[in-house]
Amino acid sequence: MDEDDGDAALRAALGQLAFATRSAAALSSTLDAVVGLGRVCRVLVPGLADWSAADLVDEDGVVERVCFSHRDPNAALTGLTGPLPPVPETATGPLSRVLRGAGPLLLSAGRLPTAQEASDPLHTASMQPFARLGGDSVIVAPLRARRRVLGALTLVRGEGHPPWGEADLALVEDLTHRIALALDNARLYAETQAVAERLQRSLLPDLPVVPGLRVTARYSPAAATAQIGGDWYDSFVLPESGDTTLIIGDVTGHDLHAAVTMSQIRNMLRGIACDRREPPPA
Known part of the structure; x- marks a missing residue:
């Protein structure tokens, strides 16, 4: 060559x-x-x-x-x-x-x-x-x-x-x-x-019907940034007192792991709230 x-x-x-x-x-x-x-x-x-x-x-x-x-x-x-x-x-x-x-x-x-x-x-x-x-x-x-x-x-x-x-x-x-x-x-x-979005939508709470109170659940994934994460909100009526709870929470992160962790904490918090007899400030 x-x-x-x-x-x-x-x-x-x-x-x-x-x-x-x-x-x-x-x-x-x-x-x-x-x-x-x-x-x-x-x-x-x-x-x-x-x-x-x-x-x-x-x-x-x-x-x-x-x-x-x-x-x-x-x-x-x-x-x-x-x-x-x-x-x-x-x-x-x-x-x-x-x-x-x-x-x-x-x-x-x-x-x-x-x-x-x-x-x-x-x-x-x-x-x-x-x-x-x-x-x-x-x-x-x-x-x-x-x-x-x-x-x-x-x-x-x-x-x-x-x-x-x-x-x-x-x-x-x-x-x-x-x-x-x-x-x-x-x-x-x-x-x-x-998969993560379907999971997050499936975790939207079944909200209670409370006289005099209107509560609605929505999930709107971000278009420009992460579409999933650990943000959540919940509402339910305590079984004995009949009090209505309103909860807003957040798990750090914007991925599938954060969404799964959020679901675990949300369910755990529901269990604690229904099991304890003291009012929330106690």
Whole structure:
């Protein structure tokens, strides 16, 4: 290898490292999977590809194209995102094969079927952008984490870029692995938040009906900060005296542990209040 080839290889390696670093930064900037994918697509286009698309598969197997990015900011991208047809049992198209576990796949113009030649509805839908935007060289790579395919990333080059090669395939495979790990973490975070919110809503007290007193329970999770925590309030009638109690409490923290601890203390406090005979100031 002469000096010029060595310099070119070094520049290529540094460029690949820069894409990996910028992609990681885009993913770490949000816990929203769709927002993160959109930011990654904007990192990869136009530096690495002429256009890109990202698809996600939900728990029920429904496929949705969640983001689409093109090097021309004025390109007409209307209608290119949204739900896609289901993945067929017999996967023949590139996207279908990747979502069924194959890939990453590298396709040149000669091996790229048109939408009219597609063998299933998902294949037809995935090929339609090519008729509008063009593309000669394609990589379709799975977003796979914990042995599960979460979606796929499609990267397309036209005349403005050299065709994809095996070195590019390795780079995209590394990128999609990073993306899939970030998506998996985002989904786990969302699931934890949903469980905690359901727990906190289930702990809303059954408030007593007291003549002359109106008491209402509400739970409104914060939109910008932690959605769960150890705040609670309670009200109940003491069994012997008939006195009505009103309680406001807080366990330090904004996570599932705080919510669980709050439920334990709330139940314990109810037991103490009903068991003791002395008035509250005693």
